[in-house]
Amino acid sequence: MVERKNILIIGGEEFIGKNLKKELLQMGYNVEEVFDGDTGLEELENGKFQVVLLSSELPDIEGNRILRSIKETHPLSEVIVLGEHSTMRSAFDSMRLGAYDYLSRPFDLNQVISTVERAIEHCKKHKSRRDGNGKLSRRNLPSDMVGESSAMKSILDLVQKVAPTDSAVLVQGETGTGKGLIANAIYKNSSRWDESFIVINCSAIPDTLLESELFGYEKGAFTDATRLKRGLLETANGGTLFLDEVSEISPSLQSKLLRVVETGDFRRLGSNQEIQIDLRIICATNRDLYKEVASRRFREDLYYRLSVVTINVPPLRERPDDIPLLVNFFLNNLKVSGKGKKVISPEALEMLKEYDWPGNIRELRNVIERVIILTERNSIEVADLPPIIQKHKTVKQLFLMPSEERYFTLEELEKMYIEKVLEHCRGHRSRAAEILGVTRHTLYNKLKHFGIDEKKIASFKSSRKK
Incomplete structure (x- = not known):
């Protein structure tokens, strides 16, 4: 016997009308409808609902509080928020609190039903990945995520919290800070750990090729398309797609990616057939993506979709x-x-x-x-x-002087710097010349010019190494 799926609608008297309920009933769903948030929470306690359709404007109650309560007490239930007056911020807040999707007026009945079906399928897959006691099968954090600083501890804690969800994550930080490691840690601790983890560097591929890499193409879609190619979106279906350097995607491709994130549907190049996918997206960038939005280089609606949770990685x-x-x-x-x-x-x-x-x-x-x-x-x-690290130390020490002291002339600074390097090298002139980036002959001339004699150099040989 096929298990019937239960749907709960929480909304006001004029919320969405009876058409949606009627359509869902005809499709074989069990549908319950209530008109205020507290009653909806009671219904959730009494029954098992795979999907909740929630109004963002409820009488005498704040919608986000109800959404938060649902996700805290019934994390397996997927919530679709139906907004009365949609703004980017309201959609972002709902997604951040764990909503599966956010739809706004005027509601398209077919779109709502399609979103419900995807949420049901997602709920089923998510449940099948859990172990017998209802907890996610957890993987340990990668051993190369090393750090005991407060900043690193906060990042690791955030990774542990966000990993079991399917929310989109944006990792921001300078080049070389380990953004890829964090994305991999989220994947390994997620419910999709046993599915594919597909990585693509958006800055390493020209925009025209990036589109075909992501979406794939049909045979004959363009001159060199001699065979069908499945794109990375299709390959990552069921798993996780990691878009590294996402800020480098062109505006035209951003629009197409937005549709995938919103609907889970896309078309291969040269095809009219819709392909539906279920995947998690993690993004990384070495830019401040919000500033890119303010500069109109990145779509605001896509930004809010991709940054449900943002992890900022501090530089070393x-x-x-x-x-x-x-x-x-x-x-x-x-x-x-x-x-x-x-x-x-x-x-x-x-x-x-x-x-x-x-x-x-x-x-x-x-x-x-x-x-x-x-x-x-x-x-x-x-x-x-390396000399660059030794030079940095020497220069840093050189300029550690009390603020009340006078400024030095360039000639005085040059003499002090040469003496510092010689002291560091214990009077070894060849090594000092290498660090200074000059020839030995040039160094000997400068020593003579500044009156740094053999006796002074000998004192460096016996000095304690800094």
Whole structure:
């Protein structure tokens, strides 16, 4: 016997009329209708409803409060909000609170019914992915998500909260901060962990090719279309699609992507046939996407659809306490042929913590791999670090002066800087010339010009290494 699906309509007297209820009943659904939010919550306690149709304007009650209560007490029920006076903000708020979709007046009966059918199917798939005790089958966070700073802990907590849902997630942060790792962590902890995880870098593919990569095409759709090709949207059906650098999508393609996000339907290039998909979308960008909206480079309606939950990843320079953990992680996990395990000295580690890391975690990883390859000793020292990091430390120390002191002339600064570098190199002139980016001959001329004699250089040799 086929299980009949139950639908609850919560709305006012003139909410949507009787046509929808009549149509749903004819399609074999069980439909209950109430006219205020509190009664709707009572009905949910007494019965099992797969889908709730909720008015965003209820008499004597705030619709978002009812939506929040439904998702907290009945997370398996999908809620479709039917808005009276739609705005981007109201749609965004509803989606953020867990609504499956948001439809606005004037309501198209066929669109509402189609959305209900998709919500029913989604509810069924979501339920089948849960284990016997009703909890999501959880995967551990990836081991390479390393960090103990307050910022990183907040991100990990947010990942754990958002992962079990199907809400769209936007990950924002500078290049190299680990946005892809966060997207992968959300996928692995989601109810879709056993389905496909499809990644596409929107900035790496020309716009004309990006459309065919996403939507696919029919044979004969264009000159080189010699066979049917299924796009990544179709390939990701049932799973998760990760759109990296989503801000680079052109306005025309944004419009087509919006339709997919809103309806779950699309057409291959060269086809008139609608294909329905069920997938989760995670996006990432190194730009502030809201500023892109304000600059009219990104559609506002698409922004709200894709940013139900936003995760902002801070750059590495804002969480220096994570650097020692990351360094040890890379030292323990980067495998370089012919190289044994290495440790890092406290002085070298402190220098890494004081560097600004414009390339973030990706740059740190590359630096650690470089020193593993080039360092013969088991211990990594300051002298083993790339010159750019050593220069940064020296310049930073050079300008640490009391605010009440006078400014120096360029010549005074140049002399102080050369002395600092020599002190750092313990009087080793060839090494100092390399750090300064000059030849040994040029350095000898400057030493003579500034009166830095052999006695002074000898004092650097005996000084304690900073």
